[in-house]
Each structure stands twice: as structure tokens, then as C-alpha cells.
Amino acid sequence: MSSASIGRTLIRGGDVVTMNPQRDVLVGGSVVVEADRIIAVGSTSELEAAHADTITSTIDATGCIVTPGLVNAHHHLTGGPLVRGCIPDLLPAGASIFEWSVPLHGAHSPDDDEVSATVAAVDCVRNGITTVVEAGTIADVDRVAVGLDAVGIRATVGVWGWDIExxxxxxxxAEVLDRQRHVVSQYPSGGLIEGWVTLVGHNLASDELLAGASDLARSVGTGMTMHMSPTSSDPEQYLARTGRRPLVHLNDLGVLGPHLLIAHGVWLDDDEIDVLLSTDTALAYCPWAYLRLGQGVCGHGRHGEIARRGGRVALGCDAANAGDSTDILRTAAVAAGIARDAQLDTMSFGAHDAFEMATIGGAKAIGMDDRIGSLEVGKQADIVVHDTSTTAWMPRRDPGLELVWGTDGRSVRDVMVDGRMVVENSRCVTVDEPALYEQAQQQHDSLLARAGITAPHRWPHHDAR
Structure with missing residues (x-):
């Protein structure tokens, strides 16, 4: 094949926030994409001259900011997206899970799974999220994969499991492990959608299940994720059952390691942080969830400290019972704010640290920094163009400060995943959004009815049509 027959896309003229090791920002720079890969990053004039014969499409990013795709390291693709805006925030501790999430998960049908995952994926890409780690709760993994594939997002999938209660x-x-084995064999590592070993975690897994799941993830070379210690409940239960705090016990079992991404990790003590760091175990940090549910992150969360000490920390958006927004830029801002305010230290953690968690740091935490997280030659073409034409971006100066403190996902204009355009001019172009929203409303009504849940209104609603 001659070079002239190879189609290439030029994303030209934007301020390219590379997130490479030097954190270079190329003012008025460009990125060249061929198929699913970035093949050049640099000066616009030089790249236009070098690739003039092979550029078949151009995205004009003049005046815009161009960044790597954002990473959402913990998100419930099913169970929550169809009931967003329903679950009250004035609930007793635990009620959002046991009175809402558990019955909703139990009532989820394969149709619900596909529509819910599609809605979640569209929400992600429209906010610049190009990679999402599923937190579990999938009843039909294949139908979820259909929804994710239709949108074109990069994702991990995994069926939930527990063997206690x-x-x-x-x-x-043994049955839970068989489920996990099936998923990771169906969706091998390295694909746009890959299977992960996915447990509920908390205190809902026996030592046999924990050790077996970790061994499985290591043996097939994939990731593993589970929930742990968003509140004081897990430490209290592990101390009562094992005499050790959760991460110390998991370390004694040989469960911790680079393959493991623990969601939350808010209530960790010094010993747990030490074993987390020494084993290179990663954390998915979902600050809006802890704030909405009142779980004590400002007093007990130490994620900023863990990141400063070299820990692998990513950001996540969690679930509808714990924060209805799917916006990693908004999450990065609150993560930075909590880290600074909780320590009364304005020098320890800032916007640039938080944006690293959303990009290259998040990619490292989920074990994909060799593929995504930065705009570098050879990496997958997961790219976001942010519109800076509004007053929120005036005047222009430091993109790190602007992206985290000054804006949110509404600035996202165009999104490319794996070299494919999935968002153009702030609309998802891979699915029929109006038809999806209508279907989601129908599934929403049906799901609530099957789960036996009546969604209340805090304020009186009157039909005024």
C-alpha cells in the first residue's frame, strides 16, 4: 500500500495538552491520527507539510484545547443510569443501597442492561470520558457490551459476585469464579472492551473467593476491581472477623498487587496505606459519592497524600445513588479542593495533580498507561477537543487551571476513541440520541415497577399541561 492511499486525520491548531512525561503543552499544535493510533504530535506547519499527501480529513481545533481522553475508573453502567434523579439524598445511611440499589439490581433485565449501559456510555463520551471501568452489577455482560460497542467507548466489563449473605x-x-472466568475469556485484554475480574468486595467475599479472584486476574493478565472502605463499616467488620483491617488482611491473603483496583479506600489507616503503596495496588477515588452520601471523606480520605507518595490513584463517578453526574472534570475539581482543604495546605495538591488523575495517572491506575492517557506517538487515538469560545475561558492562560477549576464537561466539543469520532459538536454521533432517551424513559418506568419502587417527589408536582 502506498503512503498516498493511507487515510489520516489531522487535528490542527489547538493548544495540545500532551500529558507526556514532560507535560508539554503545544500552543497552536496538531495531532495526526492513522487508523486507531497517534502517529505524530507537534508543530502544525511541520505536520501539515510532512503529511500533506495523506491527510484525508481535518478537525479544526483553532482556539481550542486538545487533551487526552479522560478516564472514569469506577462507574456503575447498570442499576443506576436508568433511575438518575430518583434516589433521594435525604436518606438514612445505607438506605440508598438496600432500599434502592439492591432491588433495582435484582429487577434488571437484559434489555435494561443494554439501554442503561448505552445511556451511561453516551453520558461518558459527551463529557470527554473515553475509558470507563465498570464497577459491576451486570446481569447480562453481552448485552452491556452491545451498548458500549454501539457508542464506541473503551471499557472494561465484569459481572458482580459475592458468596457471603x-x-x-x-x-x-466456585460459581462466582466461573462467572468471572467466562467474562475474561469472552473479552480478552487489549480489546476496546475487555473483561475484568469484578467482585462486590466490602465484607461480602470469603477468603476463598478473594484469593481465587486475584489468582484468576493474575493468571490471565487482566485487571481486578472491587469496593472497599467507603465508610467505617468495612474496617469494623474485618476487625471483628479477622482481627485485621481490610487491606492488611487482603495483603496477608496475597490479593493486593498491581492487577487490583480498589474502589473508594476512604477509611484507610497508616498500615493500610503502607501496604497499598508497597504492593502498587491502585485506588479509584469517587469524591462526589462520599460527599453526597456523607461518608466522611473530608475527615478521613487521604487520596491526595497517597498520590503524592507515588500511589496509583484514578477518579471515578460511581453510581446514581451516590452522585448523578458523569463528569470527570467536575470530579477532578472537588478532588483537588478536598485534598487542599482537609490538610489546610495550599501547596500540597492542585489542579495539575487532579488533571493527571483524570488522564495519564488514571490510565496508570487501571493498567493502561501504555495505550492511553497521553497524546504521544504510538498510543491509541483517544482525544478530546474542548471548546474555549465562552466567557468561562477568557482570558486564556494555564490550561491545567482552566480545565479543572474553570470548566466542566460542558466544554467538550469533539471526542475521538480509538481513532473513531464518537462526539462531534457536543453530540454523540454513533447512536440516535433522541430515540435512546425515549427508550430509556420507557425502561425507567418499567424497571421501577418491576422493582416495586415508587420514586417520591420532594416538592408537590401538578399536571399543568
């Missing part, structure tokens, strides 16, 4: 997806350890 009752509830949706509960089963003996």
Missing part, C-alpha cells in the same frame, strides 16, 4: 448475584465461591 444473600442478594442479586450471590452464589458459592
Amino acid at each position: 444473600e442478594g442479586p448475584f450471590a452464589a458459592p465461591a
Whole structure:
């Protein structure tokens, strides 16, 4: 094949925030994409001259900011997206889970799974998120994959499981591990959608299940994720059952390691942070969830400290019962604010640190920094163009400060995932959005009815049509 027959896309003229090791920002720079890869990053005039014969499409990013795709390291693609805006925030501790999430998960049908995952994926890409780690709760992994594939997002999938107590997806350890084995074989690592070993975590897994899940993830070379210690409940239960705090116990079992991404990790003590760091275990930090649910992150969360000490920390958006927004830039801002305010230290953590968590740091935390997280030659073409034409961006100066403190996902104009355009002019172009929204409303009504839940209104609603 001659070079003239190779189609290439030029994203030209934007301020390119590379997130490369030097954190170079190329003012008025460009990126060249061929198929699913970035093949050049640099001066616009030089790249236009060098690739003039092969450029078949151009995205004009003049005056815009161009960044790597954002990473959402913990998001419930099913169970929550169809009931967003329904779950009250004035609930007793735990009620949002046991009175809402558990019955909703138990009532989820395969149709619900596909529509819910599609809605979540569209919401992600429209906010510049190009990679999402599923937190579990999938009843039908294949239908979820269909929804994710339709949108074109990069994602991990995994079916939930626990073997202690009752509830949706509960089963003996061997059965849970068989489910996990099926998913990781169906969706091997390295694809746009890959299978991960995915447990509920908390205190809902026996030592047999925890060790077996970790061994499985290591043996097939994939990731593993589970929930742990968003509140004081997990430490209290582990101390009562094992005499050790959760991460110390997991370390003694050989579960911790670079393959593991723990969601939350708010209530960790010094010993747990030490084993987290020494084993290179990663954290997915979802600050809006802890704030909405009142879980004590300002007094107990130490994620900024963990990141400063070299820990692998990513950001996540969690679930509808714990924060209805799917916006990593908004999440980065609150993460930076909590880190600064909790320590009364304005020098320890800032916008640039938080944006690293949203890009290259997040990619490192989920074990994909060799593929995504920065705009560098050879990496997958996951790219976001941010519109800076509004007054929120005037005057222009430091993109790190502007992206985190000054804007949110509404600035996202165009999004490319794996070399494919999925958002253009702030609309998802891979699915029929109006038709999806109508279908989601129908599934919403049906799901609530099947779960036996009546969604209340805090303020009186009157039909005024």
C-alpha cells in the first residue's frame, strides 16, 4: 500500500495538552491520527507539510484545547443510569443501597442492561470520558457490551459476585469464579472492551473467593476491581472477623498487587496505606459519592497524600445513588479542593495533580498507561477537543487551571476513541440520541415497577399541561 492511499486525520491548531512525561503543552499544535493510533504530535506547519499527501480529513481545533481522553475508573453502567434523579439524598445511611440499589439490581433485565449501559456510555463520551471501568452489577455482560460497542467507548466489563449473605448475584465461591472466568475469556485484554475480574468486595467475599479472584486476574493478565472502605463499616467488620483491617488482611491473603483496583479506600489507616503503596495496588477515588452520601471523606480520605507518595490513584463517578453526574472534570475539581482543604495546605495538591488523575495517572491506575492517557506517538487515538469560545475561558492562560477549576464537561466539543469520532459538536454521533432517551424513559418506568419502587417527589408536582 502506498503512503498516498493511507487515510489520516489531522487535528490542527489547538493548544495540545500532551500529558507526556514532560507535560508539554503545544500552543497552536496538531495531532495526526492513522487508523486507531497517534502517529505524530507537534508543530502544525511541520505536520501539515510532512503529511500533506495523506491527510484525508481535518478537525479544526483553532482556539481550542486538545487533551487526552479522560478516564472514569469506577462507574456503575447498570442499576443506576436508568433511575438518575430518583434516589433521594435525604436518606438514612445505607438506605440508598438496600432500599434502592439492591432491588433495582435484582429487577434488571437484559434489555435494561443494554439501554442503561448505552445511556451511561453516551453520558461518558459527551463529557470527554473515553475509558470507563465498570464497577459491576451486570446481569447480562453481552448485552452491556452491545451498548458500549454501539457508542464506541473503551471499557472494561465484569459481572458482580459475592458468596457471603444473600442478594442479586450471590452464589458459592466456585460459581462466582466461573462467572468471572467466562467474562475474561469472552473479552480478552487489549480489546476496546475487555473483561475484568469484578467482585462486590466490602465484607461480602470469603477468603476463598478473594484469593481465587486475584489468582484468576493474575493468571490471565487482566485487571481486578472491587469496593472497599467507603465508610467505617468495612474496617469494623474485618476487625471483628479477622482481627485485621481490610487491606492488611487482603495483603496477608496475597490479593493486593498491581492487577487490583480498589474502589473508594476512604477509611484507610497508616498500615493500610503502607501496604497499598508497597504492593502498587491502585485506588479509584469517587469524591462526589462520599460527599453526597456523607461518608466522611473530608475527615478521613487521604487520596491526595497517597498520590503524592507515588500511589496509583484514578477518579471515578460511581453510581446514581451516590452522585448523578458523569463528569470527570467536575470530579477532578472537588478532588483537588478536598485534598487542599482537609490538610489546610495550599501547596500540597492542585489542579495539575487532579488533571493527571483524570488522564495519564488514571490510565496508570487501571493498567493502561501504555495505550492511553497521553497524546504521544504510538498510543491509541483517544482525544478530546474542548471548546474555549465562552466567557468561562477568557482570558486564556494555564490550561491545567482552566480545565479543572474553570470548566466542566460542558466544554467538550469533539471526542475521538480509538481513532473513531464518537462526539462531534457536543453530540454523540454513533447512536440516535433522541430515540435512546425515549427508550430509556420507557425502561425507567418499567424497571421501577418491576422493582416495586415508587420514586417520591420532594416538592408537590401538578399536571399543568
